Amino acid sequence: MTNIVELKVKPDFIKHYKNKYPLITKDAIANPGALSEEGMIVHLVDQHSRFLAKGYYGKQNKGLGWVLSFNENEKVDTVFFKNKILAAINKRQSYYHDENTNAFRIFNGEGDGIGGFTIDYFDGYYLISWYSKGIYSFKDKVIRELDELGDYKAIYEKKRFDTKGQYVDDNDFVKGEQGEFPIIIKENGMNYAVHLNDGAMVGIFLDQRDVRKAIRDKYAKGKNVLNTFSYTGAFSVAAALGDATKTTSVDLAGRSKSKTIEQFAVNGIDYEQQDIIVMDVFDYFKYAKRKELKFDLVVLDPPSFARSKKHTFSTAKDYPGLIQDTLAITEKNGIIVASTNNASFGMKKFKGFIDRGFNGMKYKILEEFSLPSDFQVNRNFNQGNYLKVVIVQKLG
Template sequence: MQKEIQVKIKNKFKKKYQAGYPHLFQEALVNSKQLTREGALLNLTDEQGHFLGRGYYGKQNKGLGWVLTRDENEKIDQDFFDQKIRDAINHRHSLYQNKETTAFRVFNGEGDGIGGLTIDVYAGYYLITWYSLGIYQFKDLILQALKHAVDFEGVYEKKRFDTGGKYVEDDDFVAGERAEFPLIIKENGVNFAVYLNDGPMTGIFLDQREVRKTIRDLYAKGKTVLNTFSYTGAFSVYAALGGASKTTSVDLANRSLPKTVEQFQVNDLDDKAHEIRVMDVFNYFNYAVKKNLTFDMVILDPPSFARSKKHTFSAAKDYVGLLKDAISITSKDGVIVASTNFSGFGMDKFKRFIDKAFEESGSTYSVVETFSLPEDFKTNRQYKESDYLKVVFINKNQ
């Protein structure tokens, strides 16, 4: 095993790391300039040399790596990765037994003890996502640990770690047998066509599983539903299966139309009975107002940041305005499903956005229910950013 680099944590951050904070950031380190090779193992101490933990150097977003253990006797070797992945799989035992859901998160970064790494399963095929060149240096150990823990059909990977933080194009196949795409998975008994070899995304965001089920089972029947930033139309499919009278899916990406049609078709739904529009969501809001269109349910699940030719959207700055647009075309007693995956604020602040939007719109509302990440997206309590998903079902009273 490689030699560890000795790294000192500033004393003012000592208690933070002793409490289990997992993320290494430049301000916390006495001298970060000694970190030159991503993937290097780090021996972390306070300024007096007292052991705080072991981690690795890997540049991810604004961070410099992750703490892997606070046990001075624990080595970062094959046994370490075997145990972490085995524990993670045991935590998802109930999902492995659920025949109605064949796609879910198996390993969720710092929530399962290894920041910078996620593993998802899609009907027997595993997808490893690497978020830094640093964690990628442990690829062989992690792949071997996965082989020790599960019998897989095949393994694919996504690299999310070039200098711009964007997806790195590469051959995504790693091990086992290649899948035939589209690969059909189930989620709560609903079919989805996914692609593990086609760019950074697969066709479905697994963290919204419980929200989609709730829409289908409790809210959709007989309703007109607008699904904005619709991607491949997963919310629309669930709403249609729940008895929605009509769904309208709106997304700026050209691929959204054929991808949404495909998701309707693999569920034996008539896509022509529903509306799929390729256009800027904000332009659609203007169009709906002009045409006096209203909806019984409006779903808002925007990316944290998005840019089109005429609009730039930032969840931190622009969500209130997005909500006001939604309020304007939601019918009385209609429901707005407001969602964000932005990790920079918590649920309390998100609810303040909702309050401000309704106040400025001259409308009243009530919160019906809220959601955060499902159980397979395990989080680290000391690292609030890991619990990023916030979803609020809002009833527009008037």
């Protein structure tokens, strides 16, 4: 016990941890100077040194570390990690047995009891994302459990723990048999090309699975579709497979074109019949308005914060303006898929942004989405339920 550092929680924050709040925030700790080496086990205590919670020190953009247990006697050892990972996998058995989907999240950080890392499964390949040096110090315990589970092709990892929480470019391969990339995964019967060895992003965001299915099954048929901030064109693929008359994918990143072509190709879609445009989305809005282009379905899934040479965009400030720009090129009774992964506000506030963007114009909310069930959420940590998607129909 002598190696455990006590962190004194300020009186205003004691209730948080009594209510099982999982994040150790800098604002809550009276003596952050007591912290030294990331990965060290800490006890949160009140002003009378009474135990509140046990966690680890690991700096990331969200805080100083994560609570692991509210039981003072629970050991943070190999058995602890084994139990948490096994419990998480048991909750996801339906995904393992889904013939149409073989890519999903098997461990979602604090939602599954250990904040700071996630594990995704891509058709026999595991991908671990580490968000602090602190959690990375427990790497061997996590790998050991994946080894005990066995029956995998390889393990890859992404280190995302520099001072700004960004990706640390390093060798991504951990063990097993190195993959021939891209690997082609299935999601609700759609194909997507995935690269586990090529930078921070793999080619698809698994948290949007339900939204892609809805676009394909309910909204795309016979529609002229615009996919903004399109990344690798995953929404465009779903729309094309849902019998959209045409898709237009717009993204500023130079690589987006070749990546989008790849996603169309692995689905047998003639990419030359689709428009794939490398351009600042805000410049494209001006171009489309000038050319009097109109779309039946527009997908808006911007990053929480983006900066180009001409524009700076923040969802927390600029989403109403984004909706206004979109309405100008949306057909009467057209549909907007409004999405954000910004964790700093909830669904109610996001709907407020949408309402401000419509600015008195009539609309109807058709459907709402948050994280799919494999992205388990800790009910005491609202920020963990970050995804908000509202499918809106413009009336008139």
